Amino acid sequence: MDLLLPGSADGLATALSGYHPDLIVVYGFSWKLPEAALRLPRYGVINVHTSLLPRYRGPAPVLWAIRNGDADMGVTIHRMDSEFDTGNIIIQRGGIPLDDDITQESLSARINPVISDLLGIALERVVTGFPGIPQDDSEASYAGFMEPGFSHVDWAHTARDIHNQVRTFRFMGSGRGPLGQIDGRWVKILQTSTTRAEGIRIDCADGPLWVTEFVPAEPPATDGPAPR
Structure with missing residues (x-):
């Protein structure tokens, strides 16, 4: 497996272009992808986000769910556009418990099988041309880093x-x-x-x-x- 380390987000399209990707899947990547990178794969770019979008857009959705005392959380797979976590929703699922003593390890054990399951469904939908469902911006909230x-x-x-x-x-x-x-x-x-x-x-x-x-x-x- 090749490891690409571009110096900036602007270099992503150039670094990826030689691979002629059909689809790009993003998870836990903190850079905003430039338009050139988003246009590169023929099936587009999809992102795995650990919240039920449009709630908790941004880099720290799980931290804000815990901070706000949410009983559970969810996962969304959505198409990427020029903004953070605003693209059309391909599939999402909630109901992942956030126990009082939740840790990264215990959450990973619960969330990884969900991501694997949803990703398989999302890939099938993407290759059939499913555009996704637009997000309701009136329901959006932002989960930035802790102040x-x-x-x-x-x-x-x-x-x-x-x-x-x-x-x-x-x-x-x-x-x-x-x-x-x-x-x-x-x-x-x-x-x-x-x-x-x-x-x-x-x-x-x-x-x-x-x-x-x-x-x-x-x-x-x-x-x-x-x-x-």
Whole structure:
């Protein structure tokens, strides 16, 4: 298998043109494909996106689903156009659970078989000339990268929001967590519970949250809010 490493998105069409592709399948690629690359394959370019489009367009759909406390998520395969995640939908499927303790490994075990199944169906539809179904832009939302302030816990937020904040960091990788102050000490918060558990209870905007796992941390560049 050849590995192509163009220096920029503008070089993609040139790098791919020698292969005379019939179809290009994209998954987890962060560059916007230029028009020249989109026009290259005779069956077009399709993308695998881990949300039920038009919700959560953008580079971080799973993180935002966890952050927002969604009970489940989905996968969409769509035609690519000149914008991010706006092309016609070929097929999509939801109902993939996002457990409270979801990790990249556990989600991959659930989502990979779905992607494999949907991709087979999508390929069959593409070669028959199926144009796909236009997205409803009025239902669209954008899932960009987390803002810098998301790395600090504000105890004035709701317990559920903070719990989902910690879940989002935990999904990013083992040992990841937002920073917060507990009893005047800066810590990295690794796990929390919205129900009574062994740990430190902190009163948030709407009720208590139990911090069940944390490690000492250096203070951030700017102080964040202390627990009430």
